[in-house]
Amino acid sequence: MPQEIVFIGIGSNVGDRQDFCDRAITLMNLLPLSQVTGVSSYYETEPVDPEGRQGENWFYNGVVRLETSLTPECLLEILQETERGLGRDDTHRSGPRPMDFDILLFGQHHIAQEGLTVPHPRLHLRRFVLEPLAELDPAYIHPTLHCSMNDLLEALDDTSCVTKLSFKPGSKYSPRPACSTPPSS
Numbered sequence: 001m002p003q004e005i006v007f008i009g010i011g012s013n014v015g016d017r018q019d020f021c022d023r024a025i026t027l028m029n030l031l032p033l034s035q036v037t038g039v040s041s042y043y044e045t046e047p048v049d050p051e052g053r054q055g056e057n058w059f060y061n062g063v064v065r066l067e068t069s070l071t072p073e074c075l076l077e078i079l080q081e082t083e084r085g086l087g088r089d090d091t092h093r094s095g096p097r098p099m100d101f102d103i104l105l106f107g108q109h110h111i112a113q114e115g116l117t118v119p120h121p122r123l124h125l126r127r128f129v130l131e132p133l134a135e136l137d138p139a140y141i142h143p144t145l146h147c148s149m150n151d152l153l154e155a156l157d158d159t160s161c162v163t164k165l166s167f168k169p170g171s172k173y174s175p176r177p178a179c180s181t182p183p184s185s
């Protein structure tokens, strides 16, 4: 599998949200065959459920840019296991979540299979995704909508509240080396 540029959305709306996001980034630095090459600011965001009802717990959201040789299926499997490791309750997936990962973009690939749709089908509708995406890579072109993240953000209808936070993401844990580098012989 060649190296691909992948954007992953992270979100937490329970407990110490900053700590969960920082830990998620630290764990992404340990993904095999992968390197974290960018992290957006964190944003505090109003919860909006798919039916448009207002939720209770506000989120911290951000986006991580990863370069990886993992397959999309393998990456999703590791991210879901990491969600569980951080305390995600699979029986109440829509309840409060210590960590939610969404694969937003996987290079220019279109994927439509059971359990995995890429580009993420709601990416272009959500301010809490587009604000950090456009911060990280404003000129990146959406593979099916054929316009940039900045253009999508400017055209967005979503009026939900999204506030950029001033502290540095990932600052609670010092960076650790990725484990994908083969040991020197």
Ligand code: ADP
Residues within 6 Å of the ligand: 076, 093, 094, 100, 101, 102, 103, 104, 114, 115, 116, 117, 118, 119, 120
């Ligand atoms: P959401 O993030 O949409 O609020 P969940 O995190 O509970 O909801 O995800 C529900 C399901 O979405 C997961 O079981 C996963 O298999 C599926 N899914 C489909 N496409 C993606 C994607 N691009 N990234 C992450 N999960 C996805």
Ligand code: MG
Residues within 6 Å of the ligand: 100, 101, 102
């Ligand atoms: Mg998800």
